[in-house]
Amino acid sequence: MLRVTDVTCARGGIPVLSEVSFDVTASKALILRGPNGIGKTTLLRTLAGLQPALGGDVDADVDDLAYASHADGIKTALSVTENLKFWADIYGNPVPDTIWEAFDLADLQDRIAGTLSAGQKRRLGLARLGVIGRKILFLDEPTVSLDGFSVKLFAKWLQDTHLAGGGIAVIATHIDLGIDAPELDLTPFKADLNIGGGADEAFL
Amino acid sequence: MSFWEYANPKKFMGWTAPVLPYVFGAAALCLTVGLIWGFFFTPDDFRQGSTVKIIYLHVPAATMATGTWFMMLAASLIWVVRRHHVSALAARAAAPIGLTMTLIGLLTGAIWGQPMWGTYWAWDPRLTSFLILFLFYLGYIAMWEAIEDPDTAADLTSVLCMVGSVFAILSRYAVNFWNQGLHQGASLSLDAEEHVSDVFWQPLVICIVGFVLLFVGLVLMRTRTEIRARRIRALEARARRA
Amino acid sequence: MIALLLRDLRLAVRAGGGFGLGLAFFLIVIILVPFGVGPQVDLLTRIAPGILWIASLLAALLSLDRIFALDFEDGSLGLLATSPLPLEGAALMKALAHWITTGLPLTIVAPALGFLLSLAPEAYSYLLLSLLLGTPALSMIGTFGAALTVGLRRGGLLLSLLVLPLYVPTLIFGAEAVRRGADGLDATGALILLGTITAGCFALLPFATAATLRMNLR
Numbered sequence: 001m002l003r004v005t006d007v008t009c010a011r012g013g014i015p016v017l018s019e020v021s022f023d024v025t026a027s028k029a030l031i032l033r034g035p036n037g038i039g040k041t042t043l044l045r046t047l048a049g050l051q052p053a054l055g056g057d058v059d060a061d062v063d064d065l066a067y068a069s070h071a072d073g074i075k076t077a078l079s080v081t082e083n084l085k086f087w088a089d090i091y092g093n094p095v096p097d098t099i100w101e102a103f104d105l106a107d108l109q110d111r112i113a114g115t116l117s118a119g120q121k122r123r124l125g126l127a128r129l130g131v132i133g134r135k136i137l138f139l140d141e142p143t144v145s146l147d148g149f150s151v152k153l154f155a156k157w158l159q160d161t162h163l164a165g166g167g168i169a170v171i172a173t174h175i176d177l178g179i180d181a182p183e184l185d186l187t188p189f190k191a192d193l194n195i196g197g198g199a200d201e202a203f204l
Numbered sequence: 205m206s207f208w209e210y211a212n213p214k215k216f217m218g219w220t221a222p223v224l225p226y227v228f229g230a231a232a233l234c235l236t237v238g239l240i241w242g243f244f245f246t247p248d249d250f251r252q253g254s255t256v257k258i259i260y261l262h263v264p265a266a267t268m269a270t271g272t273w274f275m276m277l278a279a280s281l282i283w284v285v286r287r288h289h290v291s292a293l294a295a296r297a298a299a300p301i302g303l304t305m306t307l308i309g310l311l312t313g314a315i316w317g318q319p320m321w322g323t324y325w326a327w328d329p330r331l332t333s334f335l336i337l338f339l340f341y342l343g344y345i346a347m348w349e350a351i352e353d354p355d356t357a358a359d360l361t362s363v364l365c366m367v368g369s370v371f372a373i374l375s376r377y378a379v380n381f382w383n384q385g386l387h388q389g390a391s392l393s394l395d396a397e398e399h400v401s402d403v404f405w406q407p408l409v410i411c412i413v414g415f416v417l418l419f420v421g422l423v424l425m426r427t428r429t430e431i432r433a434r435r436i437r438a439l440e441a442r443a444r445r446a
Numbered sequence: 447m448i449a450l451l452l453r454d455l456r457l458a459v460r461a462g463g464g465f466g467l468g469l470a471f472f473l474i475v476i477i478l479v480p481f482g483v484g485p486q487v488d489l490l491t492r493i494a495p496g497i498l499w500i501a502s503l504l505a506a507l508l509s510l511d512r513i514f515a516l517d518f519e520d521g522s523l524g525l526l527a528t529s530p531l532p533l534e535g536a537a538l539m540k541a542l543a544h545w546i547t548t549g550l551p552l553t554i555v556a557p558a559l560g561f562l563l564s565l566a567p568e569a570y571s572y573l574l575l576s577l578l579l580g581t582p583a584l585s586m587i588g589t590f591g592a593a594l595t596v597g598l599r600r601g602g603l604l605l606s607l608l609v610l611p612l613y614v615p616t617l618i619f620g621a622e623a624v625r626r627g628a629d630g631l632d633a634t635g636a637l638i639l640l641g642t643i644t645a646g647c648f649a650l651l652p653f654a655t656a657a658t659l660r661m662n663l664r
Binding site for chain 3: 336339340342343346347350351356359360363364366367368370371374375377378379381382
């Protein structure tokens with residue numbers, strides 16, 4: 001269960017979204033929509049605890065949260081297996097055998113990550129989500145540079161493995177992932193110009 | 205009403221504006237009296253001759269060089285603990301003044317050192333630690349300039365100032381270990397037998413008070429400038445969004 | 447924590463990791479010194495302790511900006527910050543990895559280069575011991591400096607400006623120990639102080655480094 005109450009978040013010290021509230025229950029996903037620059041990334045980073053919120057509450061165990069964006073911490077000098085093994089070790093988990101099939105990486109296991117194509121690298125980055133064992137995922141445009149087949153593959157993993165196992169996902173995306181999830185349009189939450197709380201507030 | 209209310213940027217601008225002329229006035233008075241008294245109405249030292257009179261610039265500048273760093277340390281701690289913007293900006297405003305004071309201390313020391321020790325510069329512990337302090341100021345100022353986000357800059361420079369203080373003190377002891385020097389002991393101390401005699405001492409104290417007042421005035425003035433700069437920044441950011 | 451250490455070591459020895467560059471730099475600096483000051487053996491013997499220490503300090507400085515910059519760019523640092531691994535531990539491991547890839551090799555080859563500079567025979571053991579005690583502090587202080595400048599575009603130069611003054615005490619005690627050893631004096635005091643600085647750095651700086659990283663990641 002993830003409960004977000006009246007969260008206000010800021011980018012570069014300026015509030016961008018104010019009083020965002022939503023609930024997501026176990027095994028469910030939520031898709032965030034909104035034009036570029038509305039603050040989807042900022043909101044996801046704030047919810048995941050990477051930056052402080054200006055106000056509001058995120059009701060969830062911090063140790064359940066994980067944020068993922070295009071910067072997915074893949075080391076180009078390490079092999080695919082070494083990359084996944086590293087993150088699994090950091091989180092104290094084993095690498096599940098099913099991960100290779102789920103992200104179509106079985107043939108690439110021993111390849112050096114630097115020699116992968118952009119799409120393959122992206123799949124490796126997403127596979128990281130499968131080894132860290134976090135319940136609540138905040139995904140920022142997870143399907144960038146993936147082809148149609150890989151998008152389906154990822155949606156299938158999300159639906160059948162992550163959500164089916166009681167996980168939660170909050171996803172900012174522009175395409176249709178083909179998973180059954182409600183959508184939340186962030187446009188109405190755009191922060192008013194005169195809202196307080198920004199870093200420069202004391203100087204105005 | 206608490207004491208900290210005066211640290212609100214608007215309040216700060218309010219109370220500093222009328223105070224500033226008095227601070228500068230008092231600084232000018234002290235410096236005029238102290239320097240004229242020191243330069244023209246004290247006897248020449250029996251060993252050092254008239255060169256001793258540079259003490260009226262050298263000692264106050266050196267005092268303020270270290271004093272400024274301590275003020276920056278205190279301001280950094282206040283920013284870290286209570287997050288008063290003015291505190292961080294005051295630390296930023298003080299750094300170039302401290303740098304200048306260090307430079308004045310080093311230069312007047314060199315001018316004094318030439319007739320006394322026969323050299324402008326020696327790798328004496330005191331001189332060396334001031335040179336190291338100079339480097340610390342440079343690094344601190346460069347750090348402020350390098351970071352775009354003002355709050356992140358305040359955070360990082362505060363950490364730098366705190367860690368730097370520890371290392372500055374370590375360096376002070378390290379250079380003592382490394383080389384015993386020729387520099388005389390502290391010119392002013394409460395119990396030492398050998399401090400400078402009363403005729404020199406009185407104008408010196410006035411000069412030090414003058415330097416402190418000058419420092420306070422400059423810091424207030426520069427902090428006001430920093431606050432205005434932040435305000436412009438905030439207004440611009442707001443205008444861009446509108 | 448060990449996983450992070452192993453990954454960093456693996457990255458350092460893989461292609462493009464830059465392992466060995468610091469050593470090569472160390473070698474070149476030492477070779478250049480006699481060209482600058484002249485080949486007189488007695489002069490070289492006298493300045494060898496200081497030159498060896500300054501050269502290893504500069505060689506350690508060379509690779510500092512890589513400690514966090516690459517992890518910051520590819521997002522690993524942000525992911526590490528939200529992982530179960532405490533950031534203090536990560537900072538410690540980063541410093542340790544830097545030491546194993548630069549400080550330790552420098553310590554091992556330093557005696558060979560001391561030979562080039564006609565270092566006094568009595569000083570070799572002190573050179574080894576002082577570098578062994580002192581270079582970890584260089585790595586830890588450098589890691590802190592790297593954390594301060596991690597988000598900056600041209601952080602490398604600023605990093606040197608920030609870190610070099612912090613190296614002063616380590617350099618003084620390290621070089622002094624070797625010099626005393628070369629002169630046949632008692633160097634125990636300098637070595638103890640050097641060890642104290644290293645211990646103090648490792649006890650306190652991981653916390654400052656982690657705090658700094660959190661500020662930079664916000």
